[in-house]
Amino acid sequence: MNAIPYTISRDALTVFLQGVPHSMDDSHPNYTQVRDMLGTDLDEDELIKLVSYREELKAITDNYGDVSVGVDCVLYKGRAVSTYLTQSMLTLMGLGKDIGPWARFMDKLYLNPSKTAVDELFLWLEKANMPITTNGNFLAYKKVRDDYTSFQLNPDGTSVDNRVGASPSMPRNEVDDNRDKHCSAGLHFCSWHYLPHYRGGQGKVIIVEVNPADVVAITADYQNSKGRAWTYKVVGEIDQVHTEFAFAGVPLAD
Helix, strand or coil, X not given: CEECCEEECCCEEEEEECCEEEEEECCCCCHHHHXXXXXCEECHHHHHHHHCCHHHHHHHHCCCCCEEEECCEEEECCEEECCHHHHHHHHHHHCCCCCHHHHHHHHHHXXXXXXXXXXXHHHHHHHHCCCECCCCCEEEEEEECCCCECCCCCCCCCCCECCCCCCCECCHHHCCCCCCCCCCCCEEEECHHHHXXXXXXXXXXXXXXXXXXXXXXXXXXXXXXXXXXXXXXXXXXXXXXXCHHHHHCCCCCC
């Protein structure tokens, strides 16, 4: 092991590994670790792993459909993608976390036939703060009547059954894809923070699992915290005792 040549400024650095410069700034998740190692005897192979995500992330994402990685960037079908999602993936990987769910989500996301829906889902990810499942879907909430039917009626006057285990659906082309129409046709879902803004203290709160490929619109109101899909699966229910916030806007106690 030898001391590695480097240059450094207030918020960026460059290390020379095997004759090649590798630059990083303080937005890189490994920046502090690399900075603190400078001037010591280092293993070049180990340092390369810290300054570049390429080898480690490639090994992880190769198993997830069309998601792969270039030099410090995530690729889909060989095309570099820089979004809130990919930056989150790189940050998580730098922290040693499993990015499998995110890679699966990305692979499903780009199966969505609507570019508009894909772009809007990045807004949902950034603002809604809802979890991604291990299979690459995401969880969301929905308020329903006490009998688990939807508040919003179908054109024929019927309601959608939202009991746990149900997978309601409708023709995709009948879901309104205009994000500026806030209450319109489609199977609705929302984030935790939107719940008290809909139907006050009425009904029940269910948990739905949504495939990102099935999302048609994320509406523009309430900071991109609700949307419409053509199908989802009902996977759970929240006891009203534990969801005062959902009905009255009362935050959960610590």
